[in-house]
Amino acid sequence: MKLTLGPVLFNWPTPMWVDFYARIADEAPVDRVVIGEVVCSKRSPFRTNAVVDVIERLERAGKEVVLAALALPTLKREVAEVADLVGSGRLIEINDMTALAAVAGSPYIVGPLVNVYNEEALAELESLGATTITLPPELPQASIEILGAGKSTADLEVFAFGRAPLAISARCYHARAHGLAKDGCKYVCEHDLDGLHVETLDGQSFLAVNGVQTLASGLTVLGQEIPELETAGVLRLRLSPHTCDMVAVTNAYRDAVDGRLPPAELVARIKALELPAAIVNGYFHASPGAAFVG
DSSP states (O other): OEEEEOOOOSOOOHHHHHHHHHHHHHHOOOSEEEESOOSOGGGGGGGHHHHHHHHHHHHHTTOEEEEEOOSSOOSHHHHHHHHHHHTTSSOEEESSGGGHHHHTTSOEEEOTTSOOOSHHHHHHHHHTTEEEEEOOTTOOHHHHHHHHHSOOOSEEEEEEEEEEEEEEOSSOHHHHHTTOOGGGOTTGGGGOTTOEEEEOTTSOEEEEEETTEEEEEEEEEOOTTHHHHHHTTOOEEEEOOOSSOHHHHHHHHHHHHTTSSOHHHHHHHHHTSOOSSOEEOGGGGTSOTTOOOO
């Protein structure tokens, strides 16, 4: 089983973003790193001068680098940026079905924001060139097993760590929370490096907001479930970056998938870190997503 580090979904300051990937290149035992702006194209210009150096450093360290496309391109400029990625010579991860036109005829990867809920959708994406398909994080074990039992030519990947990405909207919740319009947001999302925590009126954890993106409040950790995932035919696990020690996270998962750490003990190792939210795994067990099934 291989490990994929997903893209940074949050608006981290560029120096922090660069330092993060430098450490990933030097210390994290992951096989693949997905890099690029998925949530909001307004963030991209801040990293334009740093992206090339970051990619080169990751590749020198032996990591496969995949370029992520925007999840909800609406402007002509955004659509053109997705098309431009194809000319890079690297694998592209699509996070919106409109990107299929750009990657047609080339191998590509499907991100977790594309809804792949059944065998027909899986087969269609494979026929169009998908080599890895990251399943939506809300799928339960039974659905994963059904998809894994088919004659899949693409690697199946499961979201195994991080706040689960649930939806993208044309509205910017972060800006609205600060009394700002989307076009004049002042990039307030940079103040919440793991997303803005949202509670219900009675104070219960509910969701997290990241600009135009909605995420789960809890931190998905699939550790004890690794044997079941392997049996189901899952070949890759996706770890989503957060401000906690991601090198420690990747080491824990590497030890678990390589047999040096019992999967049941992986959760304990993760819990020992300074995490931005409580650990959950409810979706996999067909329970409420905010639940943790021990």
